[in-house]
Amino acid sequence: SAVISQKPSRDICQRGTSLTIQCQVDSQVTMMFWYRQQPGQSLTLIATANQGSEATYESGFVIDKFPISRPNLTFSTLTVSNMSPEDSSIYLCSVRTGGNTGELFFGEGSRLTVL
């Protein structure tokens, strides 16, 4: 299993500002996955963060808006830049065990509200 700590757990932000979400895992993993879950919606993959290389972004998500850092095998950050109300969502950090082919574990999520 994997224990994932995310912070902040929630925040209220002003339009135009940026917020960085931190994710800490209790074991070393090569890949970390960032998902977004808008209210009442499914889980949408934002990007895959690999240690030592640039993150891989999914269609509709760009590095300028969602810069990601992955400084080591247990930590990653996701920044939501120049926020608008449409960015109000839950952002979830996740990892897979078993060499990236096992169960996907989620952090508790960071609930952002943009006013």
Next chain:
Amino acid sequence: GENVEQHPSTLSVQEGDSAVIKCTYSDSASNYFPWYKQELGKRPQLIIDIRSNVGEKKDQRIAVTLNKTAKHFSLHITETQPEDSAVYFCAASTDSNSGYALNFGKGTSLLVTP
């Protein structure tokens, strides 16, 4: 990329009845198919998964079936209980160099009424 379709979006059953949720996927290279349960205000958690070399897997009241030819898989919950009420998500992954991330369906909100 992979596209996962999930039906129905909502499902209401009486306690003790069975519930079935169906998903289809588009990428024939997908080989890992998990199901997640998300209770209100909580993170999604794995309830069962199946890999492409198996056609069916069962864990107590929960079972998953996979038809690779038709590219669909289903979740079956028998003897439903009120605590089964939650949102269920299916997902698929190719688990290869083309990607290890899970692509999720839109979810099914299951309500089990006493």
